Amino acid sequence: MDILFLLLPITLLFVLGIGVAFWWAIFAGQFDDTRDAATAILDDDDHAHPGPP
């Protein structure tokens, strides 16, 4: 029973941390376009570039 006094605040901290991380991810634009990121690699320019020697 007493362990609840420790575990419940830890739960709250975790929820808070996840909520803040989620909030940050949304407003950093990570969920704006969930489709094109997966295909972006296929649209890459495959022509050989003259690299640095």
Added chain:
Amino acid sequence: MTDAMRRARRHMLARTGLAWLVMMQVMMLAFPGYLRDGARAPDAQASLEQAIVLMNWLSLILCVPLVLYCAWPVWHGVGRDVLRRRIGMDVPVALGILAAFLPSVVATWRGAGEVYFDSVSMFVAFLLTARFLETCARQAVSGQTHPAQDAGLLHAADRLAFRFVCLQILLAVGVGLYWWHIQPGHALAVTVALLVMSCPCALSMSVPAALAARHAARLRAGTHSAGEADALDAATRRIARQNLHGALVWHLLMAPLAAMGWVQPWVAAITMLLSSLAVAANAWRLTRLAAPGSHGRAAGAIDAVAG
């Protein structure tokens, strides 16, 4: 998509996601409360009661940001309705949230009585999910010009939702008072269930979802002949009407069950989400019909739906 639309969608997504996070926590914390009436030794019962009090307090702490931040669009909508002196769909939603939340706060403070934090959080999370879908659908069709038929259909759906809200609030208050006379202990749960179900989420997203699906179908199929376009329009109107009638039938079926006290508030919240998802899924069928690669078949399928 304009910057304002993108910002609106981000805010909506943040509110919805955080509501789901809170809902999952609160459901877990509500679980000991469900076990309260089982048979067990007196000391076990005492420690269970103690744990329930603790968990109710934690649920309360989690629900305050849910009600203030996540449900902000609801309060905003109610404020707008009050200024315009009319009843919109936010009014029953706000009543439902308050009717479940405030008695739960009092019960937590006194350390005795039923709490409905699980129902509150589920209601808000599911409501926001439906609204998020509706926002996406409305944003997708906002740039288009609507022919008169579409505008008429949109208008008809909004009017129907408005009338429904008025009826459902009266029903909830009437039935709540009736239960208050017969069995005061059940009155709150029945009223909350009815108010949760009075939310016309599925009704108000039925037509925008169909129009958005047609927009997506057109983009996918590319340019097609006038005949195909007409068939798609007919299929869209048919699906919009199906959505509208389906949502209406759901309300008519569920309301009597809730009035008789057979539907718990959280069950009402789940059925509300399911009806909204069913409307979205039904609208999504349009885009599948017009998928590229099945072009010849698609036209036939659209004709079959438009029948």
